[in-house]
Amino acid sequence: MRLQGFDGLARWYRAMEFLLAGSLLQRARMQYLEGMPLPRKILLLGEGPGRLLEALLLRFPTAQCTVVDASQKMIQVAQQRLKRRGISCDGITWLNQDVHEVRLAAHTYDLVTTPFFLDCFTETELQRLLPRIAASMRPEGHWWVTDFQIPEEGAWSRWRAQGIHRLMYAFFGAVTGLSATRWVNPDPILRELGMQCLGRSTFQAGLIRSDCWVWPRGPEGHQALSESNRSFK
Numbered sequence: 001m002r003l004q005g006f007d008g009l010a011r012w013y014r015a016m017e018f019l020l021a022g023s024l025l026q027r028a029r030m031q032y033l034e035g036m037p038l039p040r041k042i043l044l045l046g047e048g049p050g051r052l053l054e055a056l057l058l059r060f061p062t063a064q065c066t067v068v069d070a071s072q073k074m075i076q077v078a079q080q081r082l083k084r085r086g087i088s089c090d091g092i093t094w095l096n097q098d099v100h101e102v103r104l105a106a107h108t109y110d111l112v113t114t115p116f117f118l119d120c121f122t123e124t125e126l127q128r129l130l131p132r133i134a135a136s137m138r139p140e141g142h143w144w145v146t147d148f149q150i151p152e153e154g155a156w157s158r159w160r161a162q163g164i165h166r167l168m169y170a171f172f173g174a175v176t177g178l179s180a181t182r183w184v185n186p187d188p189i190l191r192e193l194g195m196q197c198l199g200r201s202t203f204q205a206g207l208i209r210s211d212c213w214v215w216p217r218g219p220e221g222h223q224a225l226s227e228s229n230r231s232f233k
Contacts, residue, residue, distance in 0.1 A: 005176030010073035028146050029115045031210040039110035046117030050078025066093045104136035112143040119147040123184045134193045143213040151206025161207050
């Protein structure tokens with residue numbers, strides 16, 4: 001997946017989001033913010049223009065954040081956003097790298113966020129990527145997975161979501177070079193890794209899903225991750 005193509009959308013991304021969905025996407029990103037225990041280290045993958053990053057820093061000003069984004073212009077937009085609001089970037093590490101190439105420290109992060117990010121990948125890419133992300137988490141670490149989805153229930157909701165997905169993937173494929181052409185449900189891979197879903201919220205008749213997953217403490221979590229890493233190589 002060539003996420004560098006999002007450079008061309010960086011300047012307009014916030015306006016596009018507001019016109020198409022108002023505050024809905026931000027609500028989905030922040031769904032589990034209030035109940036989140038204080039994290040020491042946060043990993044934000046595909047953060048984009050920095051709206052979730054801003055909310056996290058306001059809530060957890062002492063947290064150390066690592067932001068990974070393949071789009072340099074998206075990183076610049078996020079940095080400018082924090083500067084305008086007087087939020088210090090001293091505790092932030094910015095990595096302008098493809099997520100498939102970045103080196104993630106093992107057992108480090110108390111919170112991982114992937115806002116509208118995993119739906120950008122093919123099944124093969126997710127099978128390689130998700131074990132690497134899980135391995136970067138501390139035991140009992142939280143992972144917020146927020147994506148567009150195809151709901152399982154409701155014929156009208158599924159038909160509507162399928163139509164919207166076709167339009168979205170056609171647009172982002174043409175503009176950014178996105179390799180994915182459809183949404184892949186990450187649940188089976190996450191469960192194979194030993195992750196447990198603590199909460200799931202849906203928005204817009206199931207079009208958007210926001211999950212909170214946790215990697216359990218203890219040898220069973222490490223064993224599941226080790227076995228899954230071997231399976232997905």
